Amino acid sequence: MNKNQKNPFNTPKGYFDSFEGKLMDKLSKTESTIPKGSGFKVPDNYFEKFNDHLNGRLENEPKVIPLFSIKKIIAVAASIAAIVFISLEYDQYASNKLSFSDLANTDIEAYFENNDFELSPYEITEVLPVTNTEYSDFLNSPIQSNNLLDYLNENVSDFDEINIEDNE
Numbered sequence: 457m458n459k460n461q462k463n464p465f466n467t468p469k470g471y472f473d474s475f476e477g478k479l480m481d482k483l484s485k486t487e488s489t490i491p492k493g494s495g496f497k498v499p500d501n502y503f504e505k506f507n508d509h510l511n512g513r514l515e516n517e518p519k520v521i522p523l524f525s526i527k528k529i530i531a532v533a534a535s536i537a538a539i540v541f542i543s544l545e546y547d548q549y550a551s552n553k554l555s556f557s558d559l560a561n562t563d564i565e566a567y568f569e570n571n572d573f574e575l576s577p578y579e580i581t582e583v584l585p586v587t588n589t590e591y592s593d594f595l596n597s598p599i600q601s602n603n604l605l606d607y608l609n610e611n612v613s614d615f616d617e618i619n620i621e622d623n624e
Contacts, residue, residue, distance in 0.1 A: 612618060 608618075
């Protein structure tokens with residue numbers, strides 16, 4: 457810090473030496489700057505008449521009774537809104553029920569192909585109805601050899617698993 461800095465705010469020389477004397481002189485003067493009386497004046501008998509004056513004003517003002525209560529209007533509006541909301545949600549829920557017939561066959565096939573249920577062919581045949589199936593349908597439609605070879609190539613990893621007996 458610079459100690460030689462000049463402060464522009466200075467007090468006159470000897471100011472604090474004679475300060476007490478000057479202050480006491482001003483206080484001892486008969487003409488004081490502080491007023492002797494109060495600056496506010498209360499009218500005569502103000503506090504005695506105040507209650508009568510206030511009661512007179514309150515009696516003259518009639519109570520206002522509203523014809524339509526806001527609380528009643530809000531309660532009616534809220535109940536109507538709740539009824540409308542519940543009826544719309546109930547109707548929407550009732551119309552969104554799905555049945556098995558709504559699903560497309562391709563969706564069902566894709567579901568079974570993508571999910572592994574580990575069902576054996578015997579378990580599947582137990583579930584499938586046999587009433588509409590004719591055995592003659594299988595016998596009359598010959599299986600083409602190309603389709604059979606493609607199926608075996610895709611699904612059989614070891615051809616020794618197939619027990620082919622040579623009956624020639």
